[in-house]
Amino acid sequence: MQWSPLRPVGLVPAALVLTTIAASAEGGKSAGPSEFLLVAQIVLLIAVGRGLGEIMQRIGQPSVIGELLAGIMLGPSLFGWVWPEAQHAIFPKTPEQKAMIDGIAQFGILLLLLLTGMETDLKLVKKVGKAAIAISIAGILVPFACGFVLGEFLPDALLPNPQQRLVASLFMGTALSISSVKIVAVVVREMNFMRRNVGQIIVATAVIDDTIGWIIIAVIFSLASQGAPDIASVGRAVLGTLTFLVVSFTIGRRMVFQLIRWANDNLVSTAPVITVILLFMCVMALITHLIGVHTVLGAFVAGILVGESPILTRQIDERLRGLISSFFMPVFFGLAGLSADLSVLRDPNLLMLAGLLVVIASVGKFGGAFVGGTLGGLNRRESLALASGMNARGSTEVIIATIGLSIGVLSQNLFTMIVTMAIVTTMAMPPMLRAALAKLPMNKEEEERLEREEFERRGFVANLERPLLAVDESVNATFTAHIAGLIAGMRGLPITVLHIGQRAKEQEKGRDEDESHEAVVKKAAETVSVNGDGEAGGVDVITRTRRAELGETIADEARKGFDLLVIGVDKVTASKERFDRKIEDIAAKFDGPLAIVAAKGKHLKQPMPDTLNILVPVSGSGVSKRGAEVAVALAQAGSGSLRVIYVTTTRDKGAQRGASRRLNQEEGILRDTGDLAARYDVDITTTLRVNRAPEAAILREIDTTDVDLVVMGVDRIQGDHLSFGGVADAVLRQAKVSVLLVSSGEPHRGPPQTS
Structure with a gap:
């Protein structure tokens, strides 16, 4: 049967009759206040009010008008006029x-x-x-x-x-x-x-x-x-x-x-x-x-x-x-x-x-x-x-x-x-x-602003609310804390630092206060406020220490509403193309986006660098755009340079066909990334490479330029262990510079969509 917007009103007379009979019976028992009458009044006000509110919304009016009209109908204006005895029985004065x-x-x-x-x-x-x-x-x-x-x-x-x-x-x-x-x-x-x-x-x-x-x-x-x-x-x-x-x-x-x-x-x-x-x-x-x-x-x-x-x-x-x-x-x-x-x-x-x-x-x-x-x-x-x-x-x-x-x-x-x-x-x-x-037209300035805001609304970094930083006592953890501080400082996000090392509590007590992970996060965030527009900067940092098994600790924290987990531990990779067991245990208990950091090269000696020279591979996929967003944010916050590389592969059988169409697509992807950087006033250098193996082209770009950090947007591949695909694994293991992998939230089914 098709629903009629007037159907809820048909319930009103029946409800009124039943409630009136019951109210009259109840009223005869006691002259004092009645819990029954209170419940009956609430039932009528909610049923009639919500019903009329639904009708009002369907005809383009606010629901509050229906709720007001419900009271008028149930009061002396209508119900009390038509049947005063019943109205007084339900709503005695x-x-x-x-x-x-x-x-x-x-x-x-x-x-x-x-x-x-x-x-x-x-x-x-x-x-x-x-x-x-x-x-x-x-x-x-x-x-x-x-x-x-x-x-x-x-x-x-x-x-x-x-x-x-x-x-x-x-x-x-x-x-x-x-x-x-x-x-x-x-x-x-x-x-x-x-x-x-x-x-x-x-x-x-x-x-x-x-x-x-x-x-x-x-x-x-x-x-x-x-x-x-x-x-x-x-x-x-x-x-x-x-x-x-x-x-x-x-x-x-x-x-x-x-x-x-x-x-x-x-x-x-x-x-x-x-x-x-x-x-x-x-x-x-x-x-x-x-x-x-x-x-x-x-x-x-x-x-x-x-x-x-x-x-x-x-x-x-x-x-x-x-x-x-x-x-x-x-x-x-x-x-x-x-x-x-x-x-x-x-x-x-x-x-x-x-x-x-x-x-x-x-x-x-x-x-x-x-x-x-x-x-x-x-x-x-x-x-x-x-x-x-x-x-x-x-x-x-x-x-x-x-x-x-x-x-x-x-x-x-x-x-x-x-x-x-x-x-x-x-x-x-x-x-x-x-x-x-x-009748109001849109001017050019307003159109440009709306496009920018729409992009940010659909973006990743602009919608972050609360990151969680999981670190041990290593140098990589210090560099990771610096990266997390830059990300949080861009929008003044509160951040929680979770110490997950076996001797985390003792190690933190032994550290100089200025060298603690919390101090590193705050210092990086303050750097953003100096370099940025003044709206970002100081962040609120809270410290937590691991008190149970690693998986249980991460699961407890994950329930608190974090929307990004940044991981910085001493050992990132293990043998046979697998991550270290500690990272796999962490990732298994957190369903949201991950950021895994591996400090290499000069960042092992200087884990709190003044600048970051970043390379970000792009492919046009959603995870690739997420990586580009993070890279642009870090470039803006870290006062460094940003290079963007797009690798067109020759693996496909039809690689030689549709060259013109493919070129337009490649230029479009690079142009989109350039527009993203321009929105944040970040200068970029774009590079287009043709190679049968994307990882080889990315590694060559690293060796021939002065970059010191690679940021890659990657998909979590569904399987019995943590994996982001062959390209990400090759770059993570073979690159001589630091690597930041930014993953999607849910495991991806099918072929990996790495950068």
């Missing part, structure tokens, strides 16, 4: 029962802000900072002024406490000026504009809007809690907020990274990193509460710090997103919808005020963002796209409205009007933004 699900919703707010913070890309804000800040200021001031003026003229009947009109007006200004980062980012990403200039500015502006909005909300919360304007208390709240932010983004950033890595590397229980993140979020929320501002600011900042952690961010994000999206979001937004009684809009005056609120919010935000875009240097079409994107309030608006209702700044009717405004502006934004973005 007794304080004890309401407090049970409200507690879940309040924790859901913190988790939603944590996730929002994790999605906040501060690097993007820095990248387009000047334009985004200018646009954000105008995009906030205009709608904020409109909301403040509206708050000053609201009838007293709409305010829960007319004596606190100033607080309500400030709250209205904030509510109208904020945008939803999540919904803006979803639409921009869906349109493939996330990496376009205007797309980055739109998202960065929304991030700044959100951040400023949460700070303002925190201060308003402090103001509201005083009962009357108090300059001293507001001053304390502002000073406390600024201090909190400064400490968070200095000491806090480092602390979060250390916490995440410690939990990931040392705790053996299920999902320990998630536990640490949730505890950290709660502590940050408690801190902001203690300094007199709302807990949401602490959760939001905690999310930003977690998102900036250089390790495991993808896995963390996926696990948290699943829990929040499937449980807490439908419960929270469903409850927000339940609190919004749209039946009050049958009053012509309230309906007119709600319409006026939507118009003022849309015109204020659209106009402010358009003016800001123009002042920020965007053209008319780009400013139009920006203004279209900024008008979505979405989940952010609902969270703010819920906070306003809970602290007594908003009345029930005003809350309903704001939720209505959030729904209308959010549903209008996606089609408007899609239409505006579709």
Whole structure:
């Protein structure tokens, strides 16, 4: 049977009837809070919310709209209007029962802000900072002024406490000026504009809007809690907020990274990193509460710090997103919808005020963002796209409205009007933004940047997050540590040094501190920061010592999420075309990419060279490109030279046919490698050789040039022992200079694809 997008809605009446009957029976047993009713409420909110969210996504709307509509359907606006007895039975207004699900919703707010913070890309804000800040200021001031003026003229009947009109007006200004980062980012990403200039500015502006909005909300919360304007208390709240932010983004950033890595590397229980993140979020929320501002600011900042952690961010994000999206979001937004009684809009005056609120919010935000875009240097079409994107309030608006209702700044009717405004502006934004973005052409500079970023996105080095360095006490280990430090230093990657020698602990204690592998890694990384653009450099190094059998030690480390294992041991090869047993044991327990280093020649005397003269063979295969990437990165970091050799073999029977086509292919491969080097400002020398045996041509190139390191991208060949094919084996054994083999992750079936 073909699936119908409306089929989930058919479950709603049946679920409501069954739940109502059961709720009525349960309600007759006890007047106190009921666990049964709590579970029934959660079941309905999740089932209806997720079902409507699915439908919304299929028609191009954010799923949060479906979750809000689910609450409106289950609340007094529809279900309570059609069958009030049943609605009251399922969602009674007794304080004890309401407090049970409200507690879940309040924790859901913190988790939603944590996730929002994790999605906040501060690097993007820095990248387009000047334009985004200018646009954000105008995009906030205009709608904020409109909301403040509206708050000053609201009838007293709409305010829960007319004596606190100033607080309500400030709250209205904030509510109208904020945008939803999540919904803006979803639409921009869906349109493939996330990496376009205007797309980055739109998202960065929304991030700044959100951040400023949460700070303002925190201060308003402090103001509201005083009962009357108090300059001293507001001053304390502002000073406390600024201090909190400064400490968070200095000491806090480092602390979060250390916490995440410690939990990931040392705790053996299920999902320990998630536990640490949730505890950290709660502590940050408690801190902001203690300094007199709302807990949401602490959760939001905690999310930003977690998102900036250089390790495991993808896995963390996926696990948290699943829990929040499937449980807490439908419960929270469903409850927000339940609190919004749209039946009050049958009053012509309230309906007119709600319409006026939507118009003022849309015109204020659209106009402010358009003016800001123009002042920020965007053209008319780009400013139009920006203004279209900024008008979505979405989940952010609902969270703010819920906070306003809970602290007594908003009345029930005003809350309903704001939720209505959030729904209308959010549903209008996606089609408007899609239409505006579709008309934006791409300039040459932007096209070149996108090509470069797309290449890096598909690249190997640019996507490394956490390398593991396995070394013993040999000279080769020191040279390997130098190589690993250069790779890690290119992007400031945290690196773990694992000492695997039999006497590793005693040997390391006996070493001079400046000669330790950790010191070698750090020194190499600092060299990168001097030679590079200043963004790379200092790396965080942690030391581990082998405490069990070699295979068991590597297996334990492999479970911690490393994406590259760099091996440096005294003996690399053994007899009969095999690697040393130690290397085979290591490789057998690590499924990811390997980098095996063999120091030779001058590197045995000088394992920490000032420069590297590199030769990289290329063939056009995927592993060959990976080797070329590593070679280019090392050439850039090591301030040396780079030679590229392509060997065309005469082994094939048809070698004499199609010479012209083959020449074009060879030139294309060399040109691609040249383009790769040019992206990193590395000068290269290219060589084309014709030889029946590729290994012979590579070895001859080594003997006739001044290279001191060969970097080869190789495939792991499936078999009963570690092998990278005959070409790699010949170069590794016969070359008189150092060799670095960079392998693919999984064993390759079939003929080897070496460089």
